[in-house]
Each structure stands twice: as C-alpha cells, then as structure tokens.
Amino acid sequence: xxxxxxxxxxxxxxxxxxxxxxxxxxxxxxxxxxxxxxxxxxxxxxxxxxxxxxxxxxxxxxxxxxxxxxxxxxxxxxxxxxxxxxxxxxxxxxxxxxxxxxxxxxxxxxxxxxxxxxxxxxxxxxxxxxxxxxxxxxxxxxxxxxxxxxxxxxxxxxxxxxxxxxxxxxxxxxxxxxxxxxxxxxxxxxxxxxxxxxxxxxxxxxxxxxxxxxxxxxxxxxxxxxxxxxxxxxxxxxxxxxxxxxxxxxxxxxxxxxxxxxxxxxxxxxx
Amino acid sequence: xxxxxxxxxxxxxxxxxxxxxxxxxxxxxxxxxxxxxxxxxxxxxxxxxxxxxxxxxxxxxxxxxxxxxxxxxxxxxxxxxxxxxxxxxxxxxxxxxxxxxxxxxxxxxxxxxxxxxxxxxxxxxxxxxxxxxxxxxxxxxxxxxxxxxxxxxxxxxxxxxxxxxxxxxxxxxxxxxxxxxxxxxxxxxxxxxxxxxxxxxxxxxxxxxxxxxxxxxxxxxxxxxxxxxxxxxxxxxxxxxxxxxxxxxxxxxxxxxxxxxxxxxxxxxxxxxxxxxxxxxxxxxxxxxxxxxxxxxxxxxxxxxxxxxxxxxxxxxxxxxxxxxxxxxxxxxxxxxxxxxxxxxxxxxxxxxxxxxxxxxxxxxxxxxxxxxxx
Numbered sequence: 001x002x003x004x005x006x007x008x009x010x011x012x013x014x015x016x017x018x019x020x021x022x023x024x025x026x027x028x029x030x031x032x033x034x035x036x037x038x039x040x041x042x043x044x045x046x047x048x049x050x051x052x053x054x055x056x057x058x059x060x061x062x063x064x065x066x067x068x069x070x071x072x073x074x075x076x077x078x079x080x081x082x083x084x085x086x087x088x089x090x091x092x093x094x095x096x097x098x099x100x101x102x103x104x105x106x107x108x109x110x111x112x113x114x115x116x117x118x119x120x121x122x123x124x125x126x127x128x129x130x131x132x133x134x135x136x137x138x139x140x141x142x143x144x145x146x147x148x149x150x151x152x153x154x155x156x157x158x159x160x161x162x163x164x165x166x167x168x169x170x171x172x173x174x175x176x177x178x179x180x181x182x183x184x185x186x187x188x189x190x191x192x193x194x195x196x197x198x199x200x201x202x203x204x205x206x207x208x209x210x211x212x213x214x215x216x217x218x219x220x221x222x223x224x225x226x227x228x229x230x231x232x233x234x235x236x237x238x239x240x241x242x243x244x245x246x247x248x249x250x251x252x253x254x255x256x257x258x259x260x261x262x263x264x265x266x267x268x269x270x271x
Numbered sequence: 272x273x274x275x276x277x278x279x280x281x282x283x284x285x286x287x288x289x290x291x292x293x294x295x296x297x298x299x300x301x302x303x304x305x306x307x308x309x310x311x312x313x314x315x316x317x318x319x320x321x322x323x324x325x326x327x328x329x330x331x332x333x334x335x336x337x338x339x340x341x342x343x344x345x346x347x348x349x350x351x352x353x354x355x356x357x358x359x360x361x362x363x364x365x366x367x368x369x370x371x372x373x374x375x376x377x378x379x380x381x382x383x384x385x386x387x388x389x390x391x392x393x394x395x396x397x398x399x400x401x402x403x404x405x406x407x408x409x410x411x412x413x414x415x416x417x418x419x420x421x422x423x424x425x426x427x428x429x430x431x432x433x434x435x436x437x438x439x440x441x442x443x444x445x446x447x448x449x450x451x452x453x454x455x456x457x458x459x460x461x462x463x464x465x466x467x468x469x470x471x472x473x474x475x476x477x478x479x480x481x482x483x484x485x486x487x488x489x490x491x492x493x494x495x496x497x498x499x500x501x502x503x504x505x506x507x508x509x510x511x512x513x514x515x516x517x518x519x520x521x522x523x524x525x526x527x528x529x530x531x532x533x534x535x536x537x538x539x540x541x542x543x544x545x546x547x548x549x550x551x552x553x554x555x556x557x558x559x560x561x562x563x564x565x566x567x568x569x570x571x572x573x574x575x576x577x578x579x580x581x582x583x584x585x586x587x588x589x590x591x592x593x594x595x596x597x598x599x600x601x602x603x604x605x606x607x608x609x610x611x612x613x614x615x616x617x618x619x620x621x622x623x624x625x626x627x628x629x630x631x632x633x634x635x636x637x638x639x640x641x642x643x644x645x646x
Contacts, residue, residue, distance in 0.1 A: 012599045019604040122608075129608040133592040142596050142609040143547045144589060148369050 002112065007134045014108045014120035014221070015131045017058045021051045021090065021106045022122035022129070025097070043094050044069075051090030051106060059086055064110070067242075069217050079216070079241045081114035087220035093193030102126055105195040109220030116235075119224030121195050130199050130225045138202060138229035145202055147230040150250040156207030157186045158253070159197035163213025163243065173264045174212055180260055198222035198248050202229050208249025210257050212267055216244050223248065234258060236267070274356035275299045275337065277379075279370050281309050283410040283541070284361040284384055287321050287426030290334045292433045297443040298356070299337040303345050303373060312424055313339035319424035322414065324534045329418075329427065342373055355379045357441065358398070361406075364390050364548070365589075371397040380439045386466065388458060402436035404446075405457050407465075409529050411537045427536055429529060459512060463504045463562075464522050465529075466555040471576030472497045472530055473542035477583055479637050483538060488531040492636040499572030501527060503563055510566040546583045547590045552611040556580060557618065564617045574621070575636075578629045602626065 002010070024047060052068055059066055067079060068088035079085055086108060091097050093104030102125030110118035120131040130140050137144045158181055162174050182188035189206075191197050197209035199222050211219065216237065223246065227233050232254040234247045245267045247254050261267030276293055278285045281304035290300060304310055313319070313336045322329045340348070358381040362370040367385055371394040374381075382404035383391050391401045408431020418425045433446030434457045440448045449457065469484070475496060476487035488494045501523050508514055529535070543549075550556055556577050563570040584594050596609060602623065606612045612619040622629075 008595070012595070015596075015599045019600050019608070022604070127607055127611065129604075133595055137592060139592065139596070141611070142590070142593070144592075 002117070002135075004134060007118070010110050010118045011120075011132050011134055013059070013062065014110065014118050015129075017055050018106050018108050018120035018122045018131070018221070019129060020058060021054055022124040024051050024054065025091065025104070025106060025122075025124045043098065045091070045094060045098060047097070048090045048094065052088065055088050055090065055108065059088075062086065067111075067217065069215065079111060079237075084110065084112045087111050087217050089195065089215075089217040089221070092195040092218045093191075096192045101192065103191050103193050103196045105193055105199070105222075107195045107218070107221035109222075109224050111220055116220055116224040116227065116233075119221035119228075121199055121221045121225060123196060123199060128199070128203070130202060130222070132224055132228045135228070138225045138227075140203055145204075145229050147232075147250060149204060149207075150252050151207050153185055153253055153256045155186055156249075156253045157189070157205075158249075158257070159189045159191050159200065159206050159209040161190070161194040161197060161209070161211035161214050161218070168213060170212070170266060173266055177212075177260060177264045177266060180264075181257065194218040194246075195222040198226050198246075201231060201249050202226050206249070208247065208253040208257060210245075210247040210261075210267070212245050213238070213243050214246065216242050219244065219246055273297060273299050275301055275354060277301050277303065277355045277358045277374070279303045279358065279360045279373065280362035280366075281306070281313070281339070282361065283426060283428075284406050284408075285359065286319070286334075286424065287410040287428045288406055288408050288431060288433075289359055289361075289384075290321055290332055291323060291428065292445040294443060294445065295335060300334065301338040301340075301355070302336060303340050303342060303370075305342060307341060309424065310339045310341050310344075316424075320418075320422050322418065322425060322427045324427065324429045324532060327534065329534065342370075345373055357382065357439070357444075359384055359404075360390075360394070360401075361385065365545070368393055368397070371401075374398060382435050382439060384433075386462075402439050403454060403458070404433060404435035405454065405461055407432045407434060407457065407461055409469075409532075409535055409537055411535055411541065415536055427534070429532065429535055456512075456514065459508070460514070460518075460522050462555055463508055463559055464501065464519070465526050467504055467559045467573065467576070468497050468500045468526065469530065469542055470549050470555055471500045471573065471579065473539045474546075474576060474579035474583055475633075475636070476539040477543050477585070478579055478633070481539060483536055484530055484542060485533045485535060485537065487539070488527075490638075496572045496575050496636065497530065498527065500570070500576055503568055503570040503573050504559065506568050507559070507563045507566050507570075510568075511562055540585065540587075543580075543583055543585070544588055545590050546580050546588070546593050547609075550577070550580055550610060557610060557612075561616075561618050564621075569621070574625075574629055575633050577622075578626070578633045582630070582633070 064084045064086050066086045089107040092107050097104040105121050105123050107121045109116055118132050122129050194211045194214045200206045201209050226248045232251040237244045247257050276298045281302040317336045319334055321332050358379050361384040364385050364387040367390045375397045378400055381398045381401040383401055384404045384406050388403050391403050394401055410428040414425045414427045434449050437448035472484050472487045475493045505519050560570045560573050
C-alpha cells in the first residue's frame with residue numbers, strides 16, 4: 001500500500017484536478033457539439049474533450065497512466081491488479097448534462113494494486129465536492145462523512161445503473177431485478193449517473209446504489225470515497241477490465257441486494 | 272420520590288452543568304458516554320465533584336452517579352431502563368443522531384442541548400418527543416491541576432441558565448421554561464452574541480498559540496477584535512430583529528465578562544474545534560457576516576475571525592484536513608464548495624477582493640509569527 005505521504009499527494013492531485021475541471025462543466029454557455037459512439041445513448045460532447053484535455057495536462061507529471069473513456073477507445077488499456085492507474089471520467093451522466101439535468105459529475109480515481117483508494121468527484125450543479133483525504137477520511141465539501149445509518153430494506157431508497165449495452169443478454173434479468181427491488185423497497189431510482197448515485201449514498205440521501213455492466217471510469221472515484229466513508233462496497237470487474245458490477249451502501253441493504261442478484265444470476269460475487 | 276434522568280454525553284455540559292439544574296433530592300443522574308475512562312471512573316466511584324464560579328469563588332457540588340454506561344453496555348441492559356423521567360442530549364451536533372439511537376422509539380421527553388436547533392428535527396426518527404434547550408453557560412471540560420489531582424472527573428462551570436421548551440415543563444428543573452418565541456430569542460442571542468465572538472476569540476488565540484480564552488482577552492490587540500465583533504453583532508441584531516437595547520447590552524456585557532473570567536479555564540482547543548462546522552453557511556461566522564452585510568454593516572472584525580478560522584490548524588481535530596483542502600483548491604473553488612458562497616454575493620466579493628489584506632491584518636495582530644498561507 002501507499003505511504004501516508006504518497007496517499008496525501010495523490011489525494012491532493014485528485015482534488016485539484018476535479019475542482020479545476022468542474023469549472024468547465026459550470027460554464028454551459030458554450031456551444032454543445034455532440035457525437036454518438038457505439039449506441040445512440042453513448043455520447044461525447046465537446047465538454048468531455050475539453051475536460052479530458054485539462055485533466056491529462058494536470059496529470060502529465062504523474063507516473064501513473066490515465067485510463068479514461070475517450071482514451072480507452074484509442075488505446076484499449078487493460079487494467080491489471082498489479083499496477084496503478086488514474087481512472088478519469090470527464091463527465092459521468094453525459095445525457096443528463098446535455099438535457100440540462102443537474103445530475104452529472106466529473107470523477108477521478110486512483111486504482112492501486114486491485115483497490116480503489118483515492119477519489120474525487122464533483123457534482124458542479126449541486127455545488128458538491130466529494131474527496132478522500134489520505135487514508136483517514138472521506139469528505140463532502142470539506143466535512144467528514146461517515147456511514148452511520150443502517151436502514152431496513154423496505155424503507156431504503158436505492159439507485160441503480162444499467163449497462164449501456166441495450167443488447168446485453170442479461171437485459172431482461174436486469175429489468176426484473178430492478179422491478180423486484182423497486183417493489184420491495186421505498187423505490188429504485190435510475191439517476192443517469194452511477195457516480196452521482198454512489199455520492200448520494202455517501203451523503204446519506206440513498207441507502208444503497210448498484211450497477212451492472214457499468215464502465216469502470218464511471219465509478220472509480222466515487223467507489224474510493226464510499227470505501228473511505230466506511231460503506232460496504234462490493235465490486236466485480238469483468239474480464240474486459242473496463243466494465244464492472246457494483247453494490248454500495250449500508251451493510252444490511254447491500255447484503256439484501258446481493259442476495260437478490262444471486263437469485264437472478266447477476267452481479268457481484270465477491271468484495 | 273426521586274426520578275431517574277438519563278444524560279447522554281458526560282462532557283462539559285452533561286457532567287459539569289446539568290447537575291446544577293437537576294437537584295439531587297429530585298433526580299437520580301444516569302450517564303452514557305463513549306469515553307471509557309470517564310465511564311469506568313464513574314462506575315467505580317459513583318461520585319464526582321463539579322464546581323461553579325460564583326462571586327469570583329469556586330463552589331463545589333458533589334454529584335452522585337446512579338448509573339454510568341458505555342453505549343454498548345447500555346444497549347445490553349436497555350430493556351431494564353425504560354422509566355426515565357427525562358433525557359438530556361449533549362454530545363455535539365455531529366454525534367446527535369447516533370447517540371439518540373440508543374433510546375430509539377422512546378417517548379420520554381428529551382431536551383436537546385446542542386448548539387444547533389436542527390438537531391431536534393434530525394433525531395425525531397429516534398426520539399419523537401424531542402425539544403430544544405439552550406444551556407446559556409460556558410462550561411469547560413478542563414479544571415486546573417490542583418482540582419484534577421483530587422478528582423479527574425471535575426469540571427468547572429460558570430453560573431449559567433438553562434432555557435428550555437415549556438412543552439417539557441418540570442417544576443423541579445432549575446431553569447427557565449420558555450415558549451417558542453422566547454426560546455428563539457435566546458437562541459439568536461446565544462448564537463450571535465456568544466458563539467460568534469467566542470469563536471473569534473478562540474481562533475485568534477489559536478493563531479497566537481494561547482491555551483485559554485481568557486488569555487486572549489488580556490492581549491489588547493486581540494481583545495479589541497473580539498469587542499469589535501461584539502459591536503458588529505449588537506448592531507446587526509438591533510437592526511434585523513429589533514431586540515430591546517437593554518436586553519442586548521446586558522447580554523453583551525455578560526458575555527465579555529465570561530470570556531475574560533480567569534477562573535473558567537475555557538480551552539481554546541474546545542471552542543475552536545471543528546472549524547468546518549463553525550464556518551458553515553448559516554452559522555456563527557459566515558451567516559453572521561452575511562446578516563451584517565444585509566443590514567449595511569461591514570463586519571471587519573468578524574471577517575478577521577473568519578480568516579483566523581481559515582488559518583486554524585490542529586492535527587488532533589476531526590477537521591484536520593482544513594489546510595489540505597485550502598491548499599489544494601483555488602480560492603474561488605474553496606469559496607464555492609467549502610464555504611458555499613455564491614459568485615457575486617456580497618460576502619464572496621469582499622473575501623475575494625480583500626482576503627490578502629485580511630490575512631496580513633490578522634497576522635499583524637499577533638506577537639508570534641503567523642503562518643499565513645494565502646489562499
């Protein structure tokens with residue numbers, strides 16, 4: 001693991017980079033240019049490119065390679081649990097961003113030897129900034145946040161993220177799982193950003209969040225923050241190493257969701 | 272017949288002040304705290320002394336402890352302890368929700384003695400009959416060595432007042448049961464005439480490496496800022512709420528005398544703790560400054576207090592990452608995300624344009640060299 005000094009250094013970098021990029025997303029008076037990628041919902045805007053450019057410049061002095069959505073298309077990085085990577089998502093929730101909904105983030109995480117250990121996520125429209133401080137704390141706008149409540153499943157509000165691959169062979173099971181969770185809890189929301197969902201767990205608005213086949217850059221930063229805040233985090237990275245299933249939340253609710261996933265033959269099978 | 276009272280939080284207020292308002296011929300005192308040493312000593316001895324400052328002397332009160340528990344101990348025996356007459360909660364706003372889960376579902380009237388009225392709503396899910404109370408007192412968790420040698424649980428308090436919601440009227444509590452309007456007036460006065468200048472004094476004292484608040488009031492340059500802050504608050508309260516001048520003047524005079532009381536041993540580390548909470552948007556520093564500006568008052572001294580808070584550094588504080596946050600965010604991002612200020616609002620403009628000058632001015636007040644990292 002990192003030394004304390006190294007941990008502090010990487011936390012500093014993540015915080016500084018994410019806050020700098022958040023300004024780009026606040027200034028939406030510029031023209032949107034939109035390109036569609038693999039599916040009609042999989043879009044990239046000029047803001048993604050600008051944010052990524054800023055981040056890469058800020059991270060150029062770092063010894064660790066950077067994995068991000070746009071770079072991955074060009075380089076096909078396969079992440080290894082023996083290495084260390086910055087994992088960047090310049091905008092998670094691009095569709096929300098494009099349609100003027102406030103639920104989008106800029107997210108940066110450090111993946112170090114199999115663990116998401118450093119993270120910073122900004123939700124600029126809500127003026128919220130989440131980050132890890134060394135190995136000691138997770139913070140929201142400076143104040144430490146810590147998992148302190150464990151609600152019963154039936155009064156829990158939960159959020160989910162489906163894979164962007166609408167042709168996934170598990171799609172019907174994903175929908176069935178969503179329905180089951182929705183009908184047996186206070187409700188299951190789909191917020192359009194996995195990072196926002198996890199951050200809302202950290203800020204105790206939600207009891208849990210889960211995702212199936214989500215992109216790893218969507219969740220790297222926020223998972224590190226949730227772990228540091230003491231939440232239960234279950235994650236399974238797929239063989240392609242760029243998609244993953246996750247469940248984050250208070251331990252009772254996470255356990256319940258994990259059991260339901262088992263019933264539907266979906267999702268995480270280890271921490 | 273004596274009734275059982277549960278005091279959740281055996282710190283300065285719980286252990287030091289509340290025994291003075293709960294006569295022991297009427298109430299048996301039971302405590303819960305997370306501090307193992309305090310609870311262990313209470314369990315062994317079932318007794319400790321608390322002191323009150325009156326007429327420049329220390330008056331002693333022996334306190335009998337009926338029961339004392341750590342939270343996990345209390346939970347094990349929970350079913351035996353349903354019949355409390357009253358519950359007091361004084362654990363700090365951050366710990367309030369967790370602490371009250373110990374009595375979840377209880378309908379015992381609960382007085383929440385926290386520096387934040389929103390705590391009452393926050394704990395409603397746990398304790399349905401919760402009401403706000405204001406211990407208008409400075410109580411220190413510390414006592415001088417010659418007292419602690421004889422009793423490590425001793426606490427020193429001044430002669431304060433307990434204002435509490437009259438929904439919980441109890442003829443045996445030595446305090447002032449107030450209707451909601453009166454309670455709100457005392458809360459506002461406490462927040463701006465006590466908490467604001469008190470924490471300004473503490474942050475200035477921290478920069479000067481002093482230990483107790485009364486030491487700050489004996490350094491002229493620092494005391495002038497505290498007095499100046501108090502005057503700003505008086506003006507603001509008069510213009511905004513139109514409280515009677517007699518009430519305001521008497522309150523301010525009482526507070527300044529408290530801060531200077533050498534018998535109190537009020538540690539700066541206690542008053543200055545958790546700077547993120549003290550800097551919150553609607554709170555005693557930022558909120559107070561915004562109210563001043565809304566009334567046409569430029570709170571120069573309170574702004575020095577804000578700057579002093581921003582420069583506060585303590586490795587043992589839960590908000591030890593304040594300097595980390597300051598150093599890794601631009602000034603603009605710090606104001607937006609940490610202080611919650613909107614771009615273009617009055618306080619944001621003032622801090623943006625005058626921050627360097629304010630830091631220099633703050634440091635010029637100090638005898639010791641001031642580690643002034645400009646944002």
